[in-house]
Amino acid sequence: MQDTAALYDFVPMPERKPLKWPNGKRLALMITLNLEYWELTQDHDGPYFPGGPSINERLLPARIPDFNNHSWREYGHRVGIWRIYDVFDDAKVPASCTVNGILCERHPQIVTAAAKRGWELIAHNYIQTEFMVNYRDDRAKERDVIKRVVDLIEKTTGKRPKGWLSSSLRCTVNTSGICKELGLTYHCDYMNDEQPYLVKTAHGPLVSIPYTQEANDIGMFLRRNLTADEAFGLWKDEFDELYRAGEKSGRIMSIGLHPHIVGRAFRIRAIREFIDYAKTFDGVWWATREEIADWYLANHKTHI
Numbered sequence: 001m002q003d004t005a006a007l008y009d010f011v012p013m014p015e016r017k018p019l020k021w022p023n024g025k026r027l028a029l030m031i032t033l034n035l036e037y038w039e040l041t042q043d044h045d046g047p048y049f050p051g052g053p054s055i056n057e058r059l060l061p062a063r064i065p066d067f068n069n070h071s072w073r074e075y076g077h078r079v080g081i082w083r084i085y086d087v088f089d090d091a092k093v094p095a096s097c098t099v100n101g102i103l104c105e106r107h108p109q110i111v112t113a114a115a116k117r118g119w120e121l122i123a124h125n126y127i128q129t130e131f132m133v134n135y136r137d138d139r140a141k142e143r144d145v146i147k148r149v150v151d152l153i154e155k156t157t158g159k160r161p162k163g164w165l166s167s168s169l170r171c172t173v174n175t176s177g178i179c180k181e182l183g184l185t186y187h188c189d190y191m192n193d194e195q196p197y198l199v200k201t202a203h204g205p206l207v208s209i210p211y212t213q214e215a216n217d218i219g220m221f222l223r224r225n226l227t228a229d230e231a232f233g234l235w236k237d238e239f240d241e242l243y244r245a246g247e248k249s250g251r252i253m254s255i256g257l258h259p260h261i262v263g264r265a266f267r268i269r270a271i272r273e274f275i276d277y278a279k280t281f282d283g284v285w286w287a288t289r290e291e292i293a294d295w296y297l298a299n300h301k302t303h304i
Contacts, residue, residue, distance in 0.1 A: 007176060008190075008199050008208065011304050019195050019250040019303050026246030026283035027239070028292055031255045031271070032096045032211065033084060035110055036128040036167075037103045040070045051129040051167065053222045073260045077107050080263020085113060087268065091275045093286050098124035098165045098188075101149035104156040115157035120288035122188065123149040125167040136172045143178045150182060162290045163188060165211055177201040186293035194242065194251045196296045197304060205300075207293040209252070216256035221267060231270040232277075239278060246283065252292070 004010075021028060038051050047059040048066045055072040088095050097114045099121050104111050115121060125132070126149055135142040146164060154160040164179045165188040176187050180203040187199060188211040198205040213219055215238050220226045226234065235255060242251040255271075262271055278284055296303075 006200070007173065008197060009304075011197065013249075016195070016249070016304050017302060018248060021246075021250040021285050022295060023285075024283070025285035026250060027243050027281075028250065028252045028285045028287045029239075029255075029278060030096055030209075030252065030287065030289060030292075031093075031275075032098060032122075032257065033081070033114070034124070034256065034258050035081070035097050035099045035103055035114070036073075036124070036258070037100045037106060038070060038073050038128055040065045040067070042129065049129050053218060076259030076261075076263050077110060080259035080261075081110055081113075083263050083265075083268055084257070084259055084271075085117070087272045087275070089117075091272070091279065093275060093279070094119050094288065096120040096122060096288055098122040099149075099153055099161075100124055100128055100167075101126040101152040104152045108156050111153070111156050115159060120163075120290055121153050121157060121159065121161050122163045122165050122289065123153060123161040123184075124165045125149060126152075128167050130167055131170045132166045132172050132175055133170045136174075139174045139178070142172060142174055143181070146175075146178055147182055150184070162186065162293065163209065165189060169211065169213070176206050177203060180204055180206045185297065186289050188289065194245075194253075195249070195303070196252065196292055196300075198296075198300055205297065207296050209289040209292055210254055212254040212256050215254065217258055217261040217267070218256070221261055228267050228270040231267070232273050235270070235274040236277060239274075243281060243283065 042062040044062050048062045050069050054069055056068045060066045097119055099111055150161050162184050163186040169189045171189040176199045179187055180201040186207040186209045188209055190208045191210050196207050199208050220231050242253050245251055
């Protein structure tokens with residue numbers, strides 16, 4: 001049985017010193033666009049694995065082309081992501097982008113468009129249907145996968161990612177150590193906090209910068225069937241409480257988005273209106289995870 005104490009210390013909020021973000025900011029706000037890829041067919045027995053919620057509950061056998069699921073997701077590549085890019089361009093705020101390595105090979109226009117905007121790129125498995133837990137007993141294979149994705153993003157954009165997010169957040173006990181060994185500075189798979197903290201590895205400390213499956217369009221729109229109004233309300237409520245708490249000790253707010261979901265015409269205004277709302281507050285740090293990780297590595301002793 002693996003004890004999480006081997007990966008990071010348990011330090012509850014009352015035992016921490018106040019976290020003071022740079023320039024007196026209260027809240028580090030990170031909006032993540034997941035740039036992912038699914039194949040039309042899959043070479044395995046059993047049903048097609050959609051790598052997330054399916055648009056049709058009647059899944060086809062994996063080797064039969066599933067145009068229903070594939071084209072539903074490809075809408076995000078052809079239409080949704082460009083609508084989202086326009087929203088962020090108009091708002092003049094940055095996004096972070098997790099990137100499947102295969103997308104650099106199949107649709108590099110999507111990846112280079114984010115890079116040209118100067119946005120943060122985060123390594124995110126080679127393909128969305130690949131889980132790191134498949135390599136839980138093969139550290140060398142897991143390292144090969146992570147290195148391959150990091151190398152592909154660097155080759156495509158000229159910038160080497162500094163962070164990792166596993167597909168479906170299914171990492172192993174080795175993932176953080178491999179990331180640090182390969183020169184990365186932060187890991188996004190642990191969703192257990194509203195502040196950064198250090199992850200222990202044999203190669204030195206790595207920073208945990210949380211992702212979210214709560215303030216996330218998959219859970220909100222597909223699993224809970226929220227409307228655009230309700231989604232805006234959820235993000236606003238999360239923001240308001242974290243901003244309030246951040247007066248005493250800085251917080252992180254993470255939002256996760258997918259182009260084939262929030263990029264639909266009837267949903268897009270939820271994120272547009274939320275960004276407009278958040279921009280009215282002076283205490284927001286529109287930070288990248290890399291910026292937070294670098295700052296925290298230098299300042300963590302004043303916190304924990």
